[in-house]
Amino acid sequence: MxxxxxxxxxxxxxxxxxxxxxxxxxxxxxxxxxxxxxxxxxxxxxxxxxxxxxxxxxxxxxxxxxxxxxxxxxxxxxxxxxxxxxxxxxxxxxxxxxxxxxxxxxxxxxxxxxxxxxxxxxxxxxxxxxxxxxxxxxxxxxxxxxxxxxxxxxxxxxxxxxxxxxxxxxxxxxxxxxxxxxxxxxxxxxxGGVITGWVTIQSPKTFHDATRRKMIHAGGKLFGASAIEKMMKVIEGLKELEQHWAVMKTSAGFPPGSTTINPAVIEGGRHAAFVADKCALWITVHYYPEQHYEEVIEEIEEHIKNVAKADPWLREHPPTFIWGGSSMIEDRGEIFPAxxxxxxxxxxxxxxxxxxxxxxxxxxxxxxxxxxxxxxxxxxxxxxxxxxxxxxxxxxxxxxxxxxxxxxxxxxxxxxxxxxxxxxxx
CATH class of the missing domain: 3.40.630.10 (Zn peptidases)
Structure with a gap:
């Protein structure tokens, strides 16, 4: 009282x-x-x-x-x-x-x-x-x-x-x-949690635009590729993983499909006279509190590495990853744990x-x-x-x-x- x-x-x-x-x-x-x-x-x-x-x-x-x-x-x-x-x-x-x-x-x-x-x-x-x-x-x-x-x-x-x-x-x-x-x-x-990451595809060689025919047509015998075009395979792989999560993962309090992988920013190529030798993709990942962001990172990397293994060029030049960061201003990355x-x-x-x-x-x-x-x-x-x-x-x-x-x-x-x-x- x-x-x-x-x-x-x-x-x-x-x-x-x-x-x-x-x-x-x-x-x-x-x-x-x-x-x-x-x-x-x-x-x-x-x-x-x-x-x-x-x-x-x-x-x-x-x-x-x-x-x-x-x-x-x-x-x-x-x-x-x-x-x-x-x-x-x-x-x-x-x-x-x-x-x-x-x-x-x-x-x-x-x-x-x-x-x-x-x-x-x-x-x-x-x-x-x-x-x-x-x-x-x-x-x-x-x-x-x-x-x-x-x-x-x-x-x-x-x-x-x-x-x-x-x-x-x-x-x-x-x-x-x-x-x-x-x-x-x-x-x-x-x-839930959020983590951003950069996926990068890098060619060890830079090729002139005039060599493109040799790397994409029969008999050219030039083992090269456009990093931008190869990134399209990565984006498709991320979309497949996102759809798999939507089917297989649920969490109380969240609508279905709240685990998303957003391809937010893409940067690639250097000039119209070159075949793109580098492409970087900035992704934003939302995940449920049942997982830690380190587990989420491992799951994404494993999936994309398997995507790369199915491609002859990516198998030799697999994507690299940088996750998180301390500032969207200073290093263009962030982590928000769930x-x-x-x-x-x-x-x-x-x-x-x-x-x-x-x-x-x-x-x-x-x-x-x-x-x-x-x-x-x-x-x-x-x-x-x-x-x-x-x-x-x-x-x-x-x-x-x-x-x-x-x-x-x-x-x-x-x-x-x-x-x-x-x-x-x-």
Whole structure:
């Protein structure tokens, strides 16, 4: 009963301080952090660092790239050995904004209109960051302290596959549970994984265009080939594997055929007067959480190597592979590991109760059709869920918007979650 009374009072404060919550969203939106081009998050991250310090966090920060720091705040628990610890994670970078886009309002001002707040990043995911920060501040102002350690990670690079969250894990930050407050329409979600790769076909010799007759017609006796034409066999092989996956692989929470291999970019040839001696294919692979990306890589490579063995020229000059990368900007590659959720996790149970208290309805558990940094937390052995305001239809959209009512309910839900989690013992 005392818990309910405290929560009722906190919920009333959120309603009364709606303008303050919206002002926080507007402030975060005002920092222009589109990625690409990136390298622009310093001021925004210093603002978050200041907010965390004001409510008792020790702040650690380092540069992922120039002018793009990662900020991690730690608030020590009153009895950390007896209580559960928690990570709240979110990214400060937002999708790019092009001059040609038809925005009806300035994208970096946070305009309130017709029960929505508009601006780049309100749905993905500065609304989630603001709601979580506001909930933490509210509890602190009311003298409510965490029993276990509370870690707040404001990272950069998520939009372009730069693993700011991975750098937090590599630095040693861990907890009993993690909530990534990214776009999920306030559903508790897991996700599939994504990895990009480059498949390259390279001829050891470069031939003049005038020699083509000798390598493609009877009696020419020139053992040569166009790398572009040979790549067509690889693309067909990838399509066959994708179709095989669609038939043979399923995963709860995903529509059939969600394991895809997209031939996204092709680069090849040097000049019209030459037979193409090199061709590179950039692919994007979506896979289910039942597999690790290393298994997926092995499966693709094995299949393409078998395709190559069936071709006399490719058998002698098989494709090579480069997988993943640390940045779509720096090295044109990325990895987003997959993760599942277990309803039996204590954190999920607490979050389900918190959501029902705030939204007056049961929360949906689902699998996100996109990817977030949550996979890196799972890779580090941390039970993690995705739970944040905003819809995928609004994420990255022109005239991106977020429901103010959903923002308030999310803030209430996070407040209820933290209030119970602060007190939860191991």
């Amino acid at each position: 005392e818990h309910d009374k405290i929560l009722d009072e906190l919920f009333c404060q959120i309603e009364e301080r709606e303008e303050e919550l919206l002002d926080l969203v507007k402030k975060l939106v005002s920092f222009q952090t589109p990625s690409p081009p990136a390298r622009n998050a310093y001021d925004a991250q210093q603002y978050v660092a200041l907010l965390l310090k004001e409510v008792g966090f020790h702040v650690d920060q380092w540069y992922l790239y120039e002018n793009d720091p990662v900020v991690v705040g730690t608030k020590k628990g009153t009895a950390p050995f007896d209580h559960y610890s928690l990570i709240i994670n979110g990214h400060m970078d937002v999708a790019s904004v092009e001059d040609s886009e038809g925005w009806n309002t300035p994208p970096f001002e946070g305009i309130v209109k017709d029960s929505y707040i508009y601006g780049r990043g309100v749905a993905d995911m500065k609304g989630g960051l603001a709601g979580a920060l506001f909930a933490i501040k509210l509890l602190d102002e009311n003298g409510i302290k965490p029993g276990g350690d509370l870690i707040f990670e404001s990272v950069v690079g998520e939009e372009v596959g730069e693993a700011g969250t991975k750098s937090c894990c590599d630095r040693g930050y861990s907890a009993d549970f993690a909530v990534v407050v990214d776009t999920s329409n306030c559903e508790i979600q897991g996700q 993760f599942s959720i277990d309803e039996k996790w204590p954190g999920v149970q607490v979050l389900k109760r918190a959501h029902k208290r705030a939204f007056q309805e049961d929360v949906k558990l689902s699998m996100s059709p996109t990817v977030t940094d949550g996979g890196w937390l799972s890779e580090a052995g941390i039970p993690v869920v995705l739970y944040g305001p905003g819809t995928l239809e609004e994420a990255h959209a022109v005239n991106e918007k977020l429901s103010i009512e959903q923002l308030k309910k999310f803030t209430k839900s996070m407040t209820a979650f933290l209030l119970e989690w602060y007190q939860k013992k191991r």
